[in-house]
Amino acid sequence: MREQPLNNDTMHPVLAELPEFEPGADLWPRILAAHERKRRGVRHPRRIAAFAAAAAAIVAAILIVPRTAEVPKLSDGQRESQSLEREWQALPSASARAASDVARLHVIDTALQAAYDRGARADELQPLWQQRNQALRGLIMSARSDAVTRI
Amino acid sequence: MTSQPAPRSRSGFGQELDRITLERARRGDADACAAIYRRYATACFNLALRILGERAAAEDVVQEVFLKMMNTLSGFRGDAPFGVWLKRMTANATIDALRATQRFAAEDPETVFASMASRGAEADQRVDAWSLLMRLPARARAVLVLHELEGYTHKELSELFGQSESYSKSILARALKKLSGAGEPIKAEGELATCASNL
Numbered sequence: 001m002r003e004q005p006l007n008n009d010t011m012h013p014v015l016a017e018l019p020e021f022e023p024g025a026d027l028w029p030r031i032l033a034a035h036e037r038k039r040r041g042v043r044h045p046r047r048i049a050a051f052a053a054a055a056a057a058i059v060a061a062i063l064i065v066p067r068t069a070e071v072p073k074l075s076d077g078q079r080e081s082q083s084l085e086r087e088w089q090a091l092p093s094a095s096a097r098a099a100s101d102v103a104r105l106h107v108i109d110t111a112l113q114a115a116y117d118r119g120a121r122a123d124e125l126q127p128l129w130q131q132r133n134q135a136l137r138g139l140i141m142s143a144r145s146d147a148v149t150r151i
Numbered sequence: 152m153t154s155q156p157a158p159r160s161r162s163g164f165g166q167e168l169d170r171i172t173l174e175r176a177r178r179g180d181a182d183a184c185a186a187i188y189r190r191y192a193t194a195c196f197n198l199a200l201r202i203l204g205e206r207a208a209a210e211d212v213v214q215e216v217f218l219k220m221m222n223t224l225s226g227f228r229g230d231a232p233f234g235v236w237l238k239r240m241t242a243n244a245t246i247d248a249l250r251a252t253q254r255f256a257a258e259d260p261e262t263v264f265a266s267m268a269s270r271g272a273e274a275d276q277r278v279d280a281w282s283l284l285m286r287l288p289a290r291a292r293a294v295l296v297l298h299e300l301e302g303y304t305h306k307e308l309s310e311l312f313g314q315s316e317s318y319s320k321s322i323l324a325r326a327l328k329k330l331s332g333a334g335e336p337i338k339a340e341g342e343l344a345t346c347a348s349n350l
Binding site for chain 2 (some may be wrong): 012014015016017018019020021022023024027028030031032034035038
């Protein structure tokens with residue numbers, strides 16, 4: 001540390017006379033006890049903190065990430081469904097052939113409602129919306145086909 | 152005056168530590184840690200005591216240093232001798248303790264001396280040297296002890312205290328003057344009083 005070696009020229013004589021004291025005999029046992037306490041005390045909070053962090057990450061992964069990632073897709077499905085439904089409602093009354101498609105639409109609607117009731121995730125809801133849209137497209141095609149046949 | 156170069160540190164920090172003990176301590180061996188304590192505890196304690204002036208506070212520093220040592224020894228790379236590494240930890244912990252407590256008024260040196268087992272020179276000389284040291288403000292003591300006894304350079308002191316090199320040079324000069332009895336009492340000097348209050 002020092003650039004030049006220490007010697008009596010650089011050290012004040014008073015400092016050379018300073019006494020040297022010993023720490024208390026019980027200090028080392030106290031340090032060991034504190035070390036052990038710290039080791040035990042730290043281990044558990046660390047585990048708890050790690051568990052809490054992992055739990056928070058899982059909750060965030062389930063609740064936040066999928067929602068933010070998949071909400072646009074679900075909204076698209078819903079939006080498309082509303083659009084298709086309006087288009088279907090505007091067409092002339094469905095034929096008897098379309099009755100089975102209407103029944104299928106009701107089944108899908110019931111499944112969708114049940115899924116929402118049990119708090120289903122977006123990835124469960126999305127296929128149902130796609131099925132509903134497919135059913136609506138079938139109904140629209142049937143209605144258009146009937147209209148052409150009548151003309 | 153001697154022509155023989157003295158060890159860089161006059162305290163027990165200059166003692167060497169054998170590699171086997173160090174490796175055992177690194178692996179958490181309690182006996183090896185105890186051996187390190189026996190070798191360096193007195194040096195740690197005296198460095199802290201000479202600056203803090205209180206036995207309990209110095210023991211707290213020793214405890215903190217050895218707890219930290221046991222927790223960080225695995226990361227000790229051996230770039231510097233072990234004693235130097237431990238001395239830095241002790242100096243830092245002591246200065247932190249000084250800053251935290253804002254304690255500058257030392258105990259009565261006679262009481263401190265009487266309560267402690269000591270070794271070395273004659274008792275009368277020890278009381279005189281100790282009394283003189285304790286008359287200095289805490290920061291002046293720190294500069295004096297670290298520079299004169301532990302071999303800190305002014306550059307290192309400036310980093311430790313967050314001040315310029317000329318600042319620690321000034322404090323050291325005044326402290327040495329005070330010890331010689333040739334100067335005005337340091338506590339009366341505005342600059343050092345301000346230094347102390349800044350700790």
